[in-house]
Amino acid sequence: MTWMKATGLVLAALLGLAGCGSDPALKENPFLLGARVLREGSGKAAKGAAPGPALTRAAIDQVQGPLLLATLESRGLSGALVPIGQNGADTTWASADEVAVIMRGGVVRGTRGLGEDLMSAAIPDESALRRDGGSGQRAYYHLDGDDQTVRRSYSCTIHEQGAASLVIVERPYRARRFEERCRGDDGGFTNEYWFLADGRLIQSRQWIGPSVGFLRLQRLKP
Amino acid sequence: MKGRSITAPARRLLSICAMGLAAALCAPPGTVEAADRPVPQRPTLNFYGVTGLIDMPSGQSQPDGQFSTTVSQFAGMRRTTLSFQIAPRLSGSFRYVGTDNLNYGGQEDYSDQSFDLRYRVFDEGRVLPSVVVGLQDFAGTGLSAAEYVVASKQLKPELVLTGGIGWGRLGSYNALGTPFGPRPPVDAGEGGTPNTEQFFRGPAALFGGVEWRPTDRLGVKLEYASDDYGFEEGRGVIRHRSPWNFGVEYQAHRNLRLGAYYLYGSELGVTAQLSLNPKDRFGGGDRSKATYPVEPRPARSADPEAWSEEWVDQPQAADILRQNTAKMLARAGLVLEAMAVDGDSVLLWLRNPSYDAEAQAVGRAARVLTRTMPASVETFEIVPVVEGMPTTRVVLRRADVEALENAPGGAARLLGVAEMSDGAGRPAGLVHDAELYPRLTWSLVPYLAQELSDPDEPYRFDLGLRLGGRYEVRPGLFLSGAITKSVTEAFSDGQPLPSDSVLPHVRTDGPLYARQGDPAIETLTMGWYSRLGNGLYGRVTAGYLERMFGGVSAEVLWRPYDGRLALGAELNYARQRDYDGGLGFRDYDIVTGHASAYYELGRDYRVQLDAGRYLAGDWGATLTFDRVFANGWKVGAFATLTDVSAKQFGEGSFDKGIHVTIPISWLAGNSSRGTAGITLRPVQRDGGARLSVQGRLYETVNDYHRRGFERQWGKVWR
Numbered sequence: 001m002t003w004m005k006a007t008g009l010v011l012a013a014l015l016g017l018a019g020c021g022s023d024p025a026l027k028e029n030p031f032l033l034g035a036r037v038l039r040e041g042s043g044k045a046a047k048g049a050a051p052g053p054a055l056t057r058a059a060i061d062q063v064q065g066p067l068l069l070a071t072l073e074s075r076g077l078s079g080a081l082v083p084i085g086q087n088g089a090d091t092t093w094a095s096a097d098e099v100a101v102i103m104r105g106g107v108v109r110g111t112r113g114l115g116e117d118l119m120s121a122a123i124p125d126e127s128a129l130r131r132d133g134g135s136g137q138r139a140y141y142h143l144d145g146d147d148q149t150v151r152r153s154y155s156c157t158i159h160e161q162g163a164a165s166l167v168i169v170e171r172p173y174r175a176r177r178f179e180e181r182c183r184g185d186d187g188g189f190t191n192e193y194w195f196l197a198d199g200r201l202i203q204s205r206q207w208i209g210p211s212v213g214f215l216r217l218q219r220l221k222p
Numbered sequence: 223m224k225g226r227s228i229t230a231p232a233r234r235l236l237s238i239c240a241m242g243l244a245a246a247l248c249a250p251p252g253t254v255e256a257a258d259r260p261v262p263q264r265p266t267l268n269f270y271g272v273t274g275l276i277d278m279p280s281g282q283s284q285p286d287g288q289f290s291t292t293v294s295q296f297a298g299m300r301r302t303t304l305s306f307q308i309a310p311r312l313s314g315s316f317r318y319v320g321t322d323n324l325n326y327g328g329q330e331d332y333s334d335q336s337f338d339l340r341y342r343v344f345d346e347g348r349v350l351p352s353v354v355v356g357l358q359d360f361a362g363t364g365l366s367a368a369e370y371v372v373a374s375k376q377l378k379p380e381l382v383l384t385g386g387i388g389w390g391r392l393g394s395y396n397a398l399g400t401p402f403g404p405r406p407p408v409d410a411g412e413g414g415t416p417n418t419e420q421f422f423r424g425p426a427a428l429f430g431g432v433e434w435r436p437t438d439r440l441g442v443k444l445e446y447a448s449d450d451y452g453f454e455e456g457r458g459v460i461r462h463r464s465p466w467n468f469g470v471e472y473q474a475h476r477n478l479r480l481g482a483y484y485l486y487g488s489e490l491g492v493t494a495q496l497s498l499n500p501k502d503r504f505g506g507g508d509r510s511k512a513t514y515p516v517e518p519r520p521a522r523s524a525d526p527e528a529w530s531e532e533w534v535d536q537p538q539a540a541d542i543l544r545q546n547t548a549k550m551l552a553r554a555g556l557v558l559e560a561m562a563v564d565g566d567s568v569l570l571w572l573r574n575p576s577y578d579a580e581a582q583a584v585g586r587a588a589r590v591l592t593r594t595m596p597a598s599v600e601t602f603e604i605v606p607v608v609e610g611m612p613t614t615r616v617v618l619r620r621a622d623v624e625a626l627e628n629a630p631g632g633a634a635r636l637l638g639v640a641e642m643s644d645g646a647g648r649p650a651g652l653v654h655d656a657e658l659y660p661r662l663t664w665s666l667v668p669y670l671a672q673e674l675s676d677p678d679e680p681y682r683f684d685l686g687l688r689l690g691g692r693y694e695v696r697p698g699l700f701l702s703g704a705i706t707k708s709v710t711e712a713f714s715d716g717q718p719l720p721s722d723s724v725l726p727h728v729r730t731d732g733p734l735y736a737r738q739g740d741p742a743i744e745t746l747t748m749g750w751y752s753r754l755g756n757g758l759y760g761r762v763t764a765g766y767l768e769r770m771f772g773g774v775s776a777e778v779l780w781r782p783y784d785g786r787l788a789l790g791a792e793l794n795y796a797r798q799r800d801y802d803g804g805l806g807f808r809d810y811d812i813v814t815g816h817a818s819a820y821y822e823l824g825r826d827y828r829v830q831l832d833a834g835r836y837l838a839g840d841w842g843a844t845l846t847f848d849r850v851f852a853n854g855w856k857v858g859a860f861a862t863l864t865d866v867s868a869k870q871f872g873e874g875s876f877d878k879g880i881h882v883t884i885p886i887s888w889l890a891g892n893s894s895r896g897t898a899g900i901t902l903r904p905v906q907r908d909g910g911a912r913l914s915v916q917g918r919l920y921e922t923v924n925d926y927h928r929r930g931f932e933r934q935w936g937k938v939w940r
Contacts, residue, residue, distance in 0.1 A: 085515030
């Protein structure tokens with residue numbers, strides 16, 4: 001009866017895709033349960049206010065292993081990331097709600113679950129980002145709304161911005177801030193990096209893609 | 223096209239509006255309209271819902287694929303238009319027009335519908351404008367008919383100048399003359415056929431105007447219109463006092479533009495333009511969860527024991543590997559149907575209930591295999607299975623999976639080294655997951671039914687629930703059915719006009735089915751699917767196939783794993799069901815069937831030709847043309863010509879319509895295999911009607927072929 005039934009379409013949209021049934025695909029992926037303790041604290045919808053109030057040094061100390069705090073500025077979301085995989089020099093970090101960020105050192109080269117994800121990227125080494133006056137190339141491979149890969153390339157230069165003080169969950173740091181200014185065919189962006197005296201990248205703000213915007217990453221542990 | 227049921231398309235268009243509106247404005251939970259997404263600067267639409275000024279068209283086009291619905295009103299004239307930019311240069315529109323107090327064609331408030339086609343013959347250059355040739359209402363009664371050639375030049379980013387020449391309606395005010403001879407009167411007959419002898423004939427007149435967009439959201443339009451509305455003025459609908467129209471428009475939302483205007487020196491008018499692009503997902507993309515990353519093997523030199531193949535000799539090793547893999551696949555949203563493993567390779571029959579991109583399912587399965595397979599297993603052979611049928615074998619080297627997971631452009635590079643071949647046949651050593659079958663699944667979903675044939679209440683809609691169930695006996699063999707029950711019971715009253723069709727009432731008795739069948743057994747069938755050989759698929763479905771017919775349907779499809787062409791044949795015996803939705807049948811029965819050819823033109827277009835015998839016993843063919851987006855959107859049109867004459871067929875002359883399919887994943891920004899679809903026909907008659915069978919082979923298997931994988935291969939690492 002297709003001729004008189006516009007079945008489900010309007011309703012599916014209006015009722016928020018309602019309907020229920022038995023679904024063979026399992027719903028919850030348990031491989032991140034270890035990070036759940038932080039989910040309540042950091043929240044996944046603490047709009048405009050990240051980190052959430054409950055994220056404390058005491059809570060961080062209870063967690064085993066490395067920990068990053070990621071904040072997606074365009075959506076006001078933040079969450080803790082823990083490493084869940086290692087492939088060569090690339091580490092896959094994931095949040096409790098199963099958004100993944102792939103990094104080489106502290107440099108983002110992929111995201112999963114943010115929308116128009118960064119699927120892969122040619123990136124500079126982390127150490128090159130604290131070389132004032134240095135330059136390099138970046139290539140980004142994004143997935144667009146029609147599931148097609150879009151390549152964007154940029155030329156980038158490093159500019160040291162001097163000393164900066166910052167506090168990451170109760171802990172103060174003195175860092176040197178560097179800017180990586182990138183220009184490409186469709187405009188550009190500026191990434192920021194905060195390096196400690198020992199060379200550790202303690203905080204960064206990195207561009208992910210046109211609709212996702214910037215991701216702020218703060219190293220909570222170690 | 224005239225007569226009582228003309229309101230039908232209008233109402234159907236309304237449901238398209240509702241669908242578009244819901245899609246555009248009700249962003250799904252969890253998506254936030256990102257503040258930094260700019261307001262799009264695409265060309266704007268006019269009162270006819272095509273790219274243009276106010277009542278006049280322009281020489282611009284919408285972005286490729288743009289899908290827009292426009293509602294406009296002035297002087298008691300309402301136009302609801304669905305427009306689709308079929309290709310970068312070509313667009314089509316389907317429109318419903320309602321005019322209050324026109325007193326024409328036996329209706330006080332006249333309603334009509336029309337189709338337009340527009341083609342951009344020249345792109346805008348540094349100096350030269352873009353030029354569009356358009357046919358408006360080219361197959362209708364002629365009331366809205368017009369042809370035009372129009373040019374537009376974007377003088378500045380915010381300023382567009384337009385000028386053109388029109389015939390028909392658009393040549394009626396201050397005409398220059400009749401360059402191509404007089405315009406013959408329209409012989410509409412039953413309507414629905416192109417009025418080619420009218421095209422570009424009769425008086426021609428000039429029109430033009432300017433659009434200024436001082437800000438991203440605000441637009442001002444001024445035009446000189448060449449339509450004198452003489453017919454409407456003669457019937458007291460409008461007073462034409464001036465050819466000058468002007469108005470302002472405001473982009474209220476990314477997808478919604480509102481306008482207010484003063485037209486023809488006497489009338490206020492308003493428009494709402496709802497526009498979206500299938501290539502542009504809400505919230506920007508797929509926000510479904512990440513999956514397991516690749517787990518690379520230790521270097522052989524560091525841990526030679528891990529690479530040993532001795533595990534093969536252990537009893538139960540294959541069973542344990544299969545169970546572990548099944549568990550992890552389930553967590554990744556996938557189902558292990560069967561597996562065969564030896565020392566250096568694994569073959570996985572994989573069912574994908576979760577992801578609309580087959581490449582994504584393959585990529586997720588490959589990542590799981592890196593976690594479950596011993597290091598000596600170097601080759602992953604993944605065969606997606608649909609309805610129990612193995613489709614295409616995708617062979618990935620494990621070393622490539624490890625090396626390309628995060629490599630720049632890794633998806634394209636993986637495609638370059640992946641091998642595909644026909645997955646038909648049952649390899650030795652393949653062991654099914656014994657716990658999968660038999661398997662019962664069910665669903666309960668709301669539905670919307672519409673009725674358009676009651677003259678007292680031309681549009682009636684009914685909300686109800688559909689309970690569906692499916693019992694899979696073994697792979698490829700299942701019993702399935704659905705029961706519908708109205709909730710609002712909107713069809714319990716009212717008296718639609720009885721069908722006036724001179725053909726067997728294979729479709730036009732719809733209101734009787736709606737009246738008498740609540741609750742109803744919508745479908746109840748036994749289905750059997752099988753791989754018949756290389757490139758060959760088979761299906762037999764028997765039982766209550768659709769609401770109006772039951773019977774047996776058998777189909778064979780030849781669809782090689784590579785290439786653009788598929789051929790199919792279907793033979794059905796169908797008997798008309800009782801109106802009451804029970805198990806009984808009426809007297810009418812028919813042997814019907816089609817030979818079909820399917821061909822993919824480029825990545826995005828598909829043509830389908832079905833030739834054979836239709837439900838009313840008429841012989842003929844259906845041509846379908848679809849734009850298929852990689853993300854699953856499908857917009858298409860079809861037309862059926864049979865040996866039924868236009869007079870026998872009735873209003874509309876022949877069967878035709880458009881259909882739209884929207885993937886739920888696109889609406890919701892997550893992973894899902896579900897789709898929502900609608901088929902719009904100007905009018906439903908009995909000629910050219912095809913049996914509706916669920917799960918026809920081409921739609922079932924086509925995504926699982928090389929071109930289907932390639933279309934969405936970017937999602938392999940998603």
